[in-house]
Amino acid sequence: EGEMSNYRPSSSGHMYFTIKDGDAQISAVMFRSSARLLRFRPDNGMLLIGRGRVTIYDQRGQLQINVEYLEPKGAGALQIAFEQLKAKLSAEGLFDAERKKPIPKLPRVVGIVTSQSGAAIRDILNVLQRRHEDVHILVWPAQVQGETAAREIADGIRYFNKNQNADVLIVARGGGSVEDLAAFNDEGLARTIAASAIPIISAIGHETDFTIADFVADLRAPTPSAAAELVVEAKHQLEASVRNLHDRLKNMMRYRLALSRQRVNAVSAEAAFERMRHLVHRHQQHVDQFTFRLLTVERSRLQALRQRLDVAQARVRHHDLRRTISLQRHGLERGNQQLAATMSRLLAERSSRLGRLQSQLHALSPLRVLERGYSLAFDDSGTLIKSVEQVREGQELRTQFADGEAKSRVTSRRGPGET
Secondary structure: OEEEEEEEEOOOOOEEEEEEOOOOEEEEEEOHHHHOOOOOOOOOOOEEEEEEEEEEEOOOOEEEEEEEEEEEOOOOHHHHHHHHHHHHHHHOOOOOHHHOOOOOOOOOEEEEEEOOOOHHHHHHHHHHHHHOOOOEEEEEEOOOOOOOHHHHHHHHHHHHHHHOOOOEEEEEEOOOOOOOOHHHHOHHHHHHHHHOOOOEEEEEOOOOOOOHHHHHOOEEOOOHHHHHHHHHHHHHHHHHHHHHHHHHHHHHHHHHHHHHHHHHHHHHOOHHHHHHHHHHHHHHHHHHHHHHHHHHHHHHHHHHHHHHHHHHHHHHHHOOHHHHHHHHHHHHHHHHHHHHHHHHHHHHHHHHHHHHHHHHHHHHOHHHHHHOOOOEEEOOOOOEOOOHHHOOOOOEEEEEEOOEEEEEEOOOOOOOOOO
């Protein structure tokens, strides 16, 4: 136990220093294998408690302590490391409000980096699925404590940024001791969060727990459930605003409708409206008079037509219908006889003419020509071959005879004057 002085870290990772108290001092060395396990950055004037082996430095022949374990006296190493890293990153501006990205109002995809078996993921999913059922959720499972935790969480953040497949990220774990939350005080993880292009909400531990990840994240939630609430809060605020606007619009329309009704009632009571009503009544009287005159005229015309009909019926009753029917029957019989004679004559004439035309057609038929030993040749498209110029060697022809047809192939051809 003593105060550190002459602290000299080397590029190899070894640390050289002196431990002293009020009575004596001794040189000390901490080799890289032990130094890399320290959770704080040593400095001159720091009171330390350590454990190691006393050895002799051969080149100088002096005693020294080979320190294997070291921690600050009083405040814990984790707390000192936390304060040191916090001061360093704050000086770099990683905690500044100006660099923090806004959380999207209506995220469609929420990425979650946490343990897949912890209470944090259950709390987040419960809130998101209950209050924002149409949101899509992607989970990157990671250890949230232990030596590999910081690296796995950083890998998840880099994955979402590489694929750009989430609108907002939640980095979360449940409560725990300072040692349990140590991964979220890792400098590498803090810089990965700061470099993320996707907004990140941190939800680590309980409401009283603060980590470096909380300071560098774009928004801190006291618990994982609260982080999920922050994601869906804008959606519910928007829905409430829409409902409020709808109610206000409905009330405004009711007010305007009532006001319009009052105005209509007021206009109806005015003298001008009364004059219009009298004018309508006066014209209604004119219409009634015109309708009465029109009905009177129509009745007179109907009476005259009825009288003419009665006269015509009387004339028909006094006419001798039997004689008229007899005369019409005789005329009809004579017409039938004349029509039958005319049809017989025309039919005979048409039949004779048809016979002559059939004879002429038969004499001119190509089949008669074919019956005399001639034939017709057609190509494969059905075109009649009229000249040797229309054929070529190897061409298939269809030859029509009087009693059928045959197919042939041209093996040679010879035109006029050719031998």
